[in-house]
Amino acid sequence: MKVLVDILGRTFYMSFFIILVPLGAYTIHNGSSAMVALISYLVLSLLIPLAYLSSSRSGFGPSEKRIGRMCYILGWVLVQLGTYQSFFVGDFSFLWALPSVGRDVAFVIVMYIQVALSLTVGYIINNLVRRSSTK
Numbered sequence: 001m002k003v004l005v006d007i008l009g010r011t012f013y014m015s016f017f018i019i020l021v022p023l024g025a026y027t028i029h030n031g032s033s034a035m036v037a038l039i040s041y042l043v044l045s046l047l048i049p050l051a052y053l054s055s056s057r058s059g060f061g062p063s064e065k066r067i068g069r070m071c072y073i074l075g076w077v078l079v080q081l082g083t084y085q086s087f088f089v090g091d092f093s094f095l096w097a098l099p100s101v102g103r104d105v106a107f108v109i110v111m112y113i114q115v116a117l118s119l120t121v122g123y124i125i126n127n128l129v130r131r132s133s134t135k
Helices: 002-018 020-026 033-053 069-089 100-134
Strands: none
Touching (some): 002 020, 002 033, 020 033, 020 100, 033 069, 069 100
16 A cells, blocks of 8 residues: 555656646647647656656655566556547547636546556556566
C-alpha cells in the first residue's frame, strides 16, 4: 500500500511538468489545439517519468524498489492502448456537453490517472520480471 501512495505522490509532482503544457495547448480551443495537446501529452508522459526513473533516487515504497525503464515503457504502452480502446468502446459524448472548464478538469484527471497507472503497471511488471529471473 505504501508503494501505491508513493507512486501517487510522485505522480502528482511529475504532473506539474506533464499536464500543464498540454492543458495550455488545449485551452486555445482552435482546430489543431487538441492534436498539439495530445502529442505533447504523449511525449511528456513518456519522457518525464523516464527521466525520473533514470535517477538513482527513484525508488518506490519503504524498500525503495526501482522501476526499470523498459518496464515503464511497456506499462505506458499498455495503459495508452487500454485508454484509447475505451474511447472506442465507451460512450463519452457527455464530456462535450460539459462546460470547457469541466472538460479541462476531466482531462486533467484522466492524464493524472494514466501516468499513475503507467508507473503502477511498470512496477508490477518489474516485480514479475525480477521474480521470474531469480527462480
